[in-house]
Amino acid sequence: xxxxxxxxxxxxxxxxxxxxxxxxxxxIAVLAGFLITVILLPxxxxxxxxxxxxxxxxxxxxxxxxxxxxxxxxxxxxxxxAFLITPxxxxxxxxxxLTWLCMLTGYLDDRSMSGWGEYRKGFLDxxxxxxASIVLYYLNPTYLQFQKVFFWLPFxxxxxxxxxxxxxxxxxxxxxxxxxxxxxxxxVDGLSSTLVLIGLLTMGAVFYFxxxxxxxASYLLIPNLETGASWGIITFTLAGSLMGYLWHNxxxxxxxxxxxxxxALGFYIGVTVMVSGNPFMIFAxxxxxxxxxxxxxxxxxxxxFFGVKIFKDVRFPLHDHFRKNHDWSPTQVLIKFMIMQLLSxxxxxxxxxxxR
Numbered sequence: 001x002x003x004x005x006x007x008x009x010x011x012x013x014x015x016x017x018x019x020x021x022x023x024x025x026x027x028i029a030v031l032a033g034f035l036i037t038v039i040l041l042p043x044x045x046x047x048x049x050x051x052x053x054x055x056x057x058x059x060x061x062x063x064x065x066x067x068x069x070x071x072x073x074x075x076x077x078x079x080x081x082a083f084l085i086t087p088x089x090x091x092x093x094x095x096x097x098l099t100w101l102c103m104l105t106g107y108l109d110d111r112s113m114s115g116w117g118e119y120r121k122g123f124l125d126x127x128x129x130x131x132a133s134i135v136l137y138y139l140n141p142t143y144l145q146f147q148k149v150f151f152w153l154p155f156x157x158x159x160x161x162x163x164x165x166x167x168x169x170x171x172x173x174x175x176x177x178x179x180x181x182x183x184x185x186x187x188v189d190g191l192s193s194t195l196v197l198i199g200l201l202t203m204g205a206v207f208y209f210x211x212x213x214x215x216x217a218s219y220l221l222i223p224n225l226e227t228g229a230s231w232g233i234i235t236f237t238l239a240g241s242l243m244g245y246l247w248h249n250x251x252x253x254x255x256x257x258x259x260x261x262x263x264a265l266g267f268y269i270g271v272t273v274m275v276s277g278n279p280f281m282i283f284a285x286x287x288x289x290x291x292x293x294x295x296x297x298x299x300x301x302x303x304x305f306f307g308v309k310i311f312k313d314v315r316f317p318l319h320d321h322f323r324k325n326h327d328w329s330p331t332q333v334l335i336k337f338m339i340m341q342l343l344s345x346x347x348x349x350x351x352x353x354x355x356r
Contacts, residue, residue, distance in 0.1 A: 032081055
């Protein structure tokens with residue numbers, strides 16, 4: 001909306017043309033998301049549900065009674081700002097709406113007195129993941145133009161054509177996994193939000209400076225993404241809103257995002273990876289999240305459905321293992337996990353972008 005409005009305003013006031021600069025819009029998006037969330041969120045604490053405490057976690061008693069489900073606030077702020085600031089197309093609009101719906105399913109669980117069952121939440125996550133994968137494939141610009149969708153992969157210098165069923169299958173698994181591993185990581189003040197923030201800033205930069213830049217993409221033998229800059233603005237908008245939440249969630253936290261925040265964040269990170277055209281980017285954005293929460297999901301699934309027991313002496317999520325078995329404080333968990341994610345992001349980006 002701002003982008004379109006600038007077309008009219010520039011004829012009346014020359015400097016208004018800056019509002020059509022994607023760089024300026026990124027700055028506006030980050031600052032607006034941060035400031036609005038920082039100011040508005042504390043004023044809504046009394047309207048948020050109270051945390052019931054999670055089973056089998058070390059922080060149950062500490063978290064119990066705190067305002068939770070604040071994802072309904074900062075994700076809604078993100079959605080509004082994304083539509084106001086970014087010149088979005090249909091594909092992007094549907095993804096933003098699906099992000100909000102993913103938040104809504106989590107928020108309804110946060111508000112429920114008894115909590116939704118694992119299978120119910122898992123099915124809703126799966127449904128949203130399938131719909132999003134279909135949207136991402138059939139509204140992909142290359143599909144609309146050539147009826148083909150490509151992945152660019154490490155160790156291969158040319159794009160690879162991906163069949164619809166394979167793209168939707170990979171997208172569904174990746175999105176579902178990202179939703180649930182991010183949710184599992186939300187157990188230490190500031191941990192999940194900080195790790196996701198690293199992923200958002202990474203993907204925002206990749207969209208804006210690499211995929212959305214014709215010359216740089218060509219140099220790296222990566223297909224140029226025409227909508228890369230606008231995806232960058234959307235991603236930085238969410239990063240700004242998340243920073244505003246993290247301002248109040250830093251240890252000792254005053255509020256928690258709940259499933260409303262963690263599920264929506266995990267979903268959007270997965271979407272950015274699929275939009276990038278390289279599913280291996282998920283390791284650059286979320287390796288620590290996948291190890292922290294994903295190994296626990298794998299352990300439970302193998303034991304529940306196949307009777308196979310693995311990692312018998314390891315407590316999951318891993319942040320609980322390090323807190324209980326190695327006496328790490330919440331701050332130590334946050335800083336060390338953040339360092340591991342930053343190092344892995346740098347290393348994996350180098351592999352994905354340069355070894356072609």
